[in-house]
Structures are given as C-alpha cells and as structure tokens.
Amino acid sequence: MKLSMYVITIVMWVLAVSYGQAQETEVKGKIELLEAVKEKVVTEEKEALKVEVENINAMMENGAVTSAEAENRKQLAAEKRALNIENRLAIIDNKIALLERNGEELAEEDEDRVVLQIGTGDDDKSLIYIGNGNRKPKYDKRTTSDFVLAVGFNNVLVDGELGDDVYKLGGSRFAEIGWAWKTRVFKETNWLRVKYGFSFQFNGLKPKNNMVFVDDDGMTLLEEYPIDLEKSKFRMDNLVIPVHFEIGPSKKIEKDDYFRYSTHNQIKLGLGGFAGVNLGARQKLKYEVDGQDIKEKQKGNFNTNTFVYGLSAYLGWRDTAVYVKYDLSPIFENNSVEQRNISLGLRFDMD
Structure with a gap:
C-alpha cells in the first residue's frame, strides 16, 4: 500500500x-x-x-x-x-x-473553452480540430493533411499490351482509401510539395469466358470453370505508402499573425509512386445449381507477391483529380507470363 x-x-x-x-x-x-x-x-x-x-x-x-x-x-x-x-x-x-x-x-482560462472546429486545412484551421476555443494559429504551417479516396477501372498489362481480351474492361475495378500529409519543400515558395501517407488499395479483376484462378503447382493460372458462372471476381488487398512530388501554383494568404499557402482552387500535378505489402487475396464465384444460387468465397494468397510497388500520378483541380497507377511488381509469383495491375480513375483529396 x-x-x-x-x-x-x-x-x-x-x-x-x-x-x-x-x-x-x-x-x-x-x-x-x-x-x-x-x-x-x-x-x-x-x-x-x-x-x-x-x-x-x-x-x-x-x-x-x-x-x-x-x-x-x-x-x-x-x-x-x-x-x-x-x-x-x-x-x-x-x-x-x-x-x-x-x-x-x-x-x-483558455483550456476551459472547448470547441469543435472544421476547416479546409490550407488556412489557419486544421481539417478537424477539437480543443481550445482561443487557439492561436501557427505562424507558418508547412504541413497539412487530408483524407484520400480514389475509384476507377482496373486491368493488367502483359508485355505492354492491355489484358482486355482476358478481363472485363468495365467490370474490373479498383478503390483506394487513405490519409495523406502534404509538406511544403521550400521556405519562401510553395510551388513544390511532398505528399505522403498510407493507403489501402483494392485491385479487382473479372475474368471473361467463364474463367477462374487456380493454383497449378505453385503458379496461378486461369482455367475454365465446369459450371456456368454468373460472376467471377478476383481481388487483391494492399497496404501501401504512397509518396508524390506535387507541383502547381498556390495563393498566399497573409494575416497579421500568420500566413498560409492555399492550393484549393489551383491546378495540381503529382508524380511519384508507392510501396507496401499484400494483405491477402480472395476470389468470389456465383453460380446456380439445381435452381439454387451458390456464392463461393475463396480466401488465400493465390501465390500473389508479398511486396508490391509501382508508379502513380494525378492531375487535378480543387479536390478532384484524374489518377493513374501502375504496379511494377507482378501480381503473381513464379508465373511464366507476368501480369501487372494498371488502374485509371478519379482521386478525391479532401483537404
């Protein structure tokens, strides 16, 4: 005691x-x-x-x-x-x-005043702030953060050729969700920023012609399923760290006790890449047997590469951008023909 x-x-x-x-x-x-x-x-x-x-x-x-x-x-x-x-x-x-x-x-006395404050992230207010109502803004805030969401179409490249003869072009999709920080590189100008964070990527493929993925002695191949399929969908889930160099104009906002650079209504170009790990893969099959709908979910790694890495870029204005990413790492290990994910869609940086 x-x-x-x-x-x-x-x-x-x-x-x-x-x-x-x-x-x-x-x-x-x-x-x-x-x-x-x-x-x-x-x-x-x-x-x-x-x-x-x-x-x-x-x-x-x-x-x-x-x-x-x-x-x-x-x-x-x-x-x-x-x-x-x-x-x-x-x-x-x-x-x-x-x-x-x-x-x-x-x-x-300041600590007694607690408020919920929502801002844009580019001015004196952070995206979401809970705390002292008399909080003074930081004079020079070089780093801001935002929520990232991206959606679009996914497919593969084989020897530089798009695999639309094997996978459905419109049915194969991707999604990405994460959080990013943006830091101004130079002290006196904001034309160059570094954007970095973490994201969950979900890359989906829908094979054509009643095909499914199977493990054939350590290689993952497509084979025709013996039953007519209503749906065949394969998905890989990745956790990655993206890094982009973002360039573009910005507006300087000057106040008595602080200043900010705002890129809200400006064109932005981001060039960079990502690296991370594969969290797993799954295949969903849907078919009918004797009038009964069957949904089959197969989980495993399907010989997918443990480590993933690639290139990505975006071009946008305000919160919306055209987004493209390409995996330099092949989807499957040990396959004689290497397939690499390629994705195109829209990216939303809610800063």
Missing part, C-alpha cells in the same frame, strides 16, 4: 512538472509571436508611408499640388504613421505584459 502511494505521488509530481513546463512554453511562444508582430507593424506602417509619399510626389509633378502643399502633406502623413506605430506597439506591449504577469492563469 505504501509503495503504491509512493508511485502515485511520483507520477503526480511528474505530471505537475510537465504541465507547468508546457504552460511556460506556451506563454513563451505567445510572447515570441507578439514580438514578431511588433516588427511587422513597423514595416507595414513604413511601407504605407512610402506609398503615400510617392503618391504626393506624383501629384506635385502633375501640378495638382504645390511644392509647399506637398511638403505639408508629407509631414502630416509621417506624423500619422508615427502615431499608428506608437499606438499599435502599445497595444502589443500591453498584451505581452499581461502574459508575463498572468500567463499561466490565462492559459488555464
């Missing part, structure tokens, strides 16, 4: 110290952000004064105002901008003083 109380005391002490350090770090971060805003305030006001002076000089050159009147206007503009700087910096200094004096208390 004493030992348990001793352990609990140590745990509580560690938690208390960690909490205090976290609060101190949060307050320090807010103060550093406000100090950065002070520099931006001075720069903004100086730039505004520069524009005003240029406009006054242009008016004087055009004869709209006299030289004396121009000098008077410049003086008034300079005084106004100087007062703006003084007032805006005073507001920020007061905020810093308040944080330095009551930082931990303010942080605790």
Whole structure:
C-alpha cells in the first residue's frame, strides 16, 4: 500500500512538472509571436508611408499640388504613421505584459473553452480540430493533411499490351482509401510539395469466358470453370505508402499573425509512386445449381507477391483529380507470363 502511494505521488509530481513546463512554453511562444508582430507593424506602417509619399510626389509633378502643399502633406502623413506605430506597439506591449504577469492563469482560462472546429486545412484551421476555443494559429504551417479516396477501372498489362481480351474492361475495378500529409519543400515558395501517407488499395479483376484462378503447382493460372458462372471476381488487398512530388501554383494568404499557402482552387500535378505489402487475396464465384444460387468465397494468397510497388500520378483541380497507377511488381509469383495491375480513375483529396 505504501509503495503504491509512493508511485502515485511520483507520477503526480511528474505530471505537475510537465504541465507547468508546457504552460511556460506556451506563454513563451505567445510572447515570441507578439514580438514578431511588433516588427511587422513597423514595416507595414513604413511601407504605407512610402506609398503615400510617392503618391504626393506624383501629384506635385502633375501640378495638382504645390511644392509647399506637398511638403505639408508629407509631414502630416509621417506624423500619422508615427502615431499608428506608437499606438499599435502599445497595444502589443500591453498584451505581452499581461502574459508575463498572468500567463499561466490565462492559459488555464483558455483550456476551459472547448470547441469543435472544421476547416479546409490550407488556412489557419486544421481539417478537424477539437480543443481550445482561443487557439492561436501557427505562424507558418508547412504541413497539412487530408483524407484520400480514389475509384476507377482496373486491368493488367502483359508485355505492354492491355489484358482486355482476358478481363472485363468495365467490370474490373479498383478503390483506394487513405490519409495523406502534404509538406511544403521550400521556405519562401510553395510551388513544390511532398505528399505522403498510407493507403489501402483494392485491385479487382473479372475474368471473361467463364474463367477462374487456380493454383497449378505453385503458379496461378486461369482455367475454365465446369459450371456456368454468373460472376467471377478476383481481388487483391494492399497496404501501401504512397509518396508524390506535387507541383502547381498556390495563393498566399497573409494575416497579421500568420500566413498560409492555399492550393484549393489551383491546378495540381503529382508524380511519384508507392510501396507496401499484400494483405491477402480472395476470389468470389456465383453460380446456380439445381435452381439454387451458390456464392463461393475463396480466401488465400493465390501465390500473389508479398511486396508490391509501382508508379502513380494525378492531375487535378480543387479536390478532384484524374489518377493513374501502375504496379511494377507482378501480381503473381513464379508465373511464366507476368501480369501487372494498371488502374485509371478519379482521386478525391479532401483537404
């Protein structure tokens, strides 16, 4: 009993110290952000004064105002901008003083306000956020995340030829579902991004001419089924890690205390590939015997390759893209004729 109380005391002490350090770090971060805003305030006001002076000089050159009147206007503009700087910096200094004096208390008050917030992922709001209602946006958010969904048609390539004479072109389909992160490569521009994550891929094939897959001494071959089939469908399930280099224009959104690059309404081109493992394969057969519908499900690996890898690309706008992927790894091991999946469809990146 004493030992348990001793352990609990140590745990509580560690938690208390960690909490205090976290609060101190949060307050320090807010103060550093406000100090950065002070520099931006001075720069903004100086730039505004520069524009005003240029406009006054242009008016004087055009004869709209006299030289004396121009000098008077410049003086008034300079005084106004100087007062703006003084007032805006005073507001920020007061905020810093308040944080330095009551930082931990303010942080605790913030924690009492919990909200559910849904955003686009490209601005100051994450895709889904549950937490502090007074959360301050990160000044530069280089990484965002999104949900990925893709669907379309699937088939195979054999020696560079499409296998549409063996597999149904419209009936063979693929699907992909996963999560991806997108990170800006360069600090000052957003034309190049790296997109990476994880996905579950489901590649389906529907053989023609009443054919099914069978294991023939370590090789997976197509053979005609002795009963007329209503359906013959083969599917491979993979877990992969896709990586794409995404290029395209973006819009810079600048606020007082943060900035973001948005690619929401821009064209995007992604080039890359994927690698992962095969989780399994299954074959579904449907036929009729003596007036009774029979559904047969066969599970196994069907001599499929354990490791899968390939190339993929997408071209899109907003949340929708044309998506193509090609497996460099053959579907089956030890087969004399190598077949490789090829897929074409639509991809939805819900960022």
